[in-house]
Amino acid sequence: MRYKYCPECGAKLKGQQAGDDGLVPYCDNCKRYWFDSFSSCVIVMVVNELHEIALLKQSYISDQYETFVAGYITPGENAEEAATREVKEELGLTVENLIYEGTHWFDKREQLMHAYIGIVKKADFSTSSEVDGVSWVPLEDAPTRMFPDRPGNTQHILYRKYLELLRTK
Numbered sequence: 001m002r003y004k005y006c007p008e009c010g011a012k013l014k015g016q017q018a019g020d021d022g023l024v025p026y027c028d029n030c031k032r033y034w035f036d037s038f039s040s041c042v043i044v045m046v047v048n049e050l051h052e053i054a055l056l057k058q059s060y061i062s063d064q065y066e067t068f069v070a071g072y073i074t075p076g077e078n079a080e081e082a083a084t085r086e087v088k089e090e091l092g093l094t095v096e097n098l099i100y101e102g103t104h105w106f107d108k109r110e111q112l113m114h115a116y117i118g119i120v121k122k123a124d125f126s127t128s129s130e131v132d133g134v135s136w137v138p139l140e141d142a143p144t145r146m147f148p149d150r151p152g153n154t155q156h157i158l159y160r161k162y163l164e165l166l167r168t169k
């Protein structure tokens with residue numbers, strides 16, 4: 001998101017040269033630049049020891065496709081803490097091994113997704129109110145229930161990474 005007005009004083013911002021970054025919105029009153037803002041989020045593909053994937057039904061995201069655990073990183077925590085916390089909150093499960101799979105830009109929502117595979121022990125779910133349902137889905141059945149595989153789809157990036165991990169084990 002590009003700022004048009006100063007979030008501090010409300011003045012209209014003007015473009016001002018900021019070194020290598022080119023023209024950046026600038027507040028003359030507050031004497032500061034307002035660089036474009038976006039959210040930092042985590043997405044976790046939760047897998048158990050039987051190679052089943054936790055797929056979530058969340059009607060506020062989609063009625064058709066099933067999601068992975070995801071959420072916003074809150075100020076003061078790092079991405080790993082956010083990933084572990086979200087799995088606990090949404091599914092009631094403890095991550096035993098968190099595998100980092102890089103960051104991915106989600107253009108539609110202007111979010112930087114920090115992607116992880118979270119290995120857990122198979123157990124019953126204890127879901128939060130954000131989750132309408134969740135099930136353990138066999139590895140081979142998951143892709144047809146996930147969002148379509150388009151460039152930048154983090155679900156499928158994680159899915160392919162997991163297959164790669166299994167091959168190289």
Ligand SMILES: [Zn+2]
Nearest residue numbers: 006009027030
């Ligand atoms: Zn200002």
